[in-house]
Amino acid sequence: MRKIFFITSTLPKIHGGRTKSLLQRAHLLNQKGIDITIVSTNYNSEYEETYSFFREQNRVLGNTSFENIYDYYKQKNSTKNVKVTWKEMLSKYVGDFSEYVKVKRSSQNDRTYFYRDGLPNFVVKGLDSGNIEFFALYRDWNFEPFKIFYVNNNGFVHKIETFGENKSRILQEFVTEEGLKYLSKTFKNGNTVTSINLNTASESVNFSNEKELFSYFFGDIFSENDVVVNDARLLDKPLLENKVGKRIFQLHNPHLEDPLDTLSGIKHSFKNILNANLPENSVIVTLTQKQKLDITSEIPSLKNKIAVIPHSTKKTRIQYDKRKNHFGVICRLHPQKNLNDVIMAFYLFDQEIKGYFLDIFGDGESRSELENQVKKLGLDKKVIFHGNVQNVNKAYQQIYALLITSNFEGFPLNALESLSNGTPIITYEVNYGPTDIVDEKSGWVAKSRTPEEFKRQMINAVNNPKNTLEVQERASYFSEENFVSRWLEVIDHDN
Incomplete structure (x- = not known):
């Protein structure tokens, strides 16, 4: 079948x-x-x-x-043997807990250290809260843990990591709830996998890479x-x-x-x-x-x-009024999105037209850098970082236009979602997607990839607003019906 x-x-x-x-x-x-x-x-x-x-x-x-x-x-490797709790596994390494002195260095990180003869022997994260995240063993002569046991939400160890004397990871082991190892990886320089061993019911298999x-x-x-x-x-x-x-x-x-x-x-x-x-x-x-x-x-x-086969969307019911003085970004805050250019373009726009705001919805590795840029440009009260948003349709519908300055895309879903919510797009030329989506009735395309030109298109957008219904009509070109039909054809068609 x-x-x-x-x-x-x-x-x-x-x-x-x-x-x-x-x-x-x-x-x-x-x-x-x-x-x-x-x-x-x-x-x-x-x-x-x-x-x-x-x-x-x-x-x-x-x-x-x-x-x-x-x-x-x-x-495949689980058995009907008795399951081994995290505490039972820890006891195999350290013996009776009562032989150790418990020390709490801080009330904030919920880590409990266990000492013997004046030296730390092991630490448990989450003991007070009851939500155990891991426990770790120390070498007698070193104040750095060399073996960390990660505990899942059910209270069983699921992964064990071992570290060398230089604090670099050398071994990773994955275990069943019965404490049986089913897969292990060895490492060079902490991150480079050098070998993998898989245990199956019938054999042990070695691999040189993932x-x-x-x-x-x-x-x-x-x-x-x-x-x-x-x-x-x-x-x-x-x-x-x-x-x-x-x-x-x-x-x-x-x-x-x-x-x-x-x-x-x-x-x-x-x-x-x-x-x-x-x-x-x-x-x-x-x-x-x-x-x-x-x-x-x-x-x-x-x-x-x-x-x-382009991505698909469906027309969304308009429920929220536009805040016509709010531009918006809705995406992961990632270097690929080139959001420094959005902020710089908004800064240039603000020099010419006052009373506007930039809403940034989403989160990611670039957030701190972008927040610093906003602060340096004196835009703290005009650029608002909202983080990840649950009601994404509300976010799209309330902004005046979606701004896209990505270095590259495949076919940005946020552009389609924006159109389906009746919100036009201002975008750079990007390989690929935004310029395949946006037409003259649904947005504006910058003639060059510079904040200055993008700013000009933002001013153009303010002076020449698009019609919400015409913007939504563009989204209908990317209907779910067409999408499903095309995918069924590809799945069923024989080359």
């Missing part, structure tokens, strides 16, 4: 566009009665909680199931009739190494070495699939026609193996 899988490297509870689009695709196909299994390859001890959250939030329906490589092999492990895992879970949609370039090679009914490679980002230069060549992470040797039962899905043309200009033989 043929099954349909979506594979991805990570499936975070709080996520950006790639995961959001994967979940949306699953949801829409679920509505057509199609069963989907979403497979992830990173480690997350609390994935069951994430899956429940997705279902509670209606991100997926009941006919989507989930699988994870670590949970798969953990289950991609070899992923390939082995795919061989365990896929059959020759299955359709596998891959959303992560990390997994292209492992998927190509396995025989399945059809491979579909979804592109989310530009394939170019330099996203701003169409002549810069193909990025290394895309070369496993963007070549003349792509197997016959494989399809590449791009989000824009322009990306397909750029790929086929470099590799003409791929022309009939590339399908173009």
